[in-house]
Amino acid sequence: MPYVNIKVTDEQVTKAQKQQLIEGVTQLLVEVLHKNPQTTHVVIDEVSVDNWGHNGRQYSETKKQNA
Amino acid sequence: MPYVNIKVTDEQVTKAQKQQLIEGVTQLLVEVLHKNPQTTHVVIDEVSVDNWGHNGRQYSETKKQNA
Amino acid sequence: MPYVNIKVTDEQVTKAQKQQLIEGVTQLLVEVLHKNPQTTHVVIDEVSVDNWGHNGRQYSETKKQNA
């Protein structure tokens, strides 16, 4: 019965990359814990770069500075 | 003090259906656990069909195949 | 594809009450959104009364005051 939630910043993740994440995480749970893929759910949340903070700063600002 | 988070795929859930979910879950917590509705919060997340994976596949692909 | 997470304070919720919550939420999703119970998951988290804050105070303190 696994449920996996992946949160990443919203920076042009493609449909194919999402499929790779879903497939990869599901396989990992099958291999490591022998889980049934039929009861394995993966939800990907894409978070705006204004809404993700790291080290006390908005990621949108950190990106600008590093650009 | 209940907090309930409902995640469903984003497939045209209407405003009235959301109200029914909020009302139904709140009532259930009142009936089963005698919780106070004043401190009961329900948050509904609608997840893109590309971002929900089940059985190792994107739900958008599973839907297409079943259509 | 619903996933529901119910957070309540850890105050002697019985196994039978948990079953009622799981059944009730699943039925609600079947009735309101015509979801398949086979792909509906419900997870209940019981949170220590020291770890839940409301109105700026630990719930363990609010309970003591109201007792």
Next chain:
Amino acid sequence: MPYVNIKVTDEQVTKAQKQQLIEGVTQLLVEVLHKNPQTTHVVIDEVSVDNWGHNGRQYSETKKQNA
């Protein structure tokens, strides 16, 4: 290693307010628990007023009534 998730209703939270939340929460964790800001992440979710229920009602309806 703190991870903080702040959920608020989606009611015109500005970029500057988000920065204040991120900074304030990070500082709090440094002061109270001596956490390292480098491993402290804050994610803000803005939830549609139709999708947040309190006291058994959609917040969009409660707002209308109070207006």
Next chain:
Amino acid sequence: MPYVNIKVTDEQVTKAQKQQLIEGVTQLLVEVLHKNPQTTHVVIDEVSVDNWGHNGRQYSETKKQNA
């Protein structure tokens, strides 16, 4: 900036299996999205079999029936 939350039923997951999950998910995010492992966090929640519901039933009951 990924944050991953893995929820599984609490059924004797070993420390080594947890390490494999953490390592596997982190590598997947590096490979698929080129994320920095330094800002990648993984949290595993082990949920009591009484607290996980699937198909409208507690998983503890489903297990008993299948045993």
Next chain:
Amino acid sequence: MPYVNIKVTDEQVTKAQKQQLIEGVTQLLVEVLHKNPQTTHVVIDEVSVDNWGHNGRQYSETKKQNA
């Protein structure tokens, strides 16, 4: 309507520190977003050091190495 979830590693957080976190986060939401403390909930999760991964490793192992 804010709901805040704080996840930290389970390393002897005291009851008084939890109260400081709850009070501090609630005040921040009052000051920055003018939220009502009556509808503000804070939930603290303490995560086992075996269950938190950072940089592809269990935090229990990183701690041992740094000790």
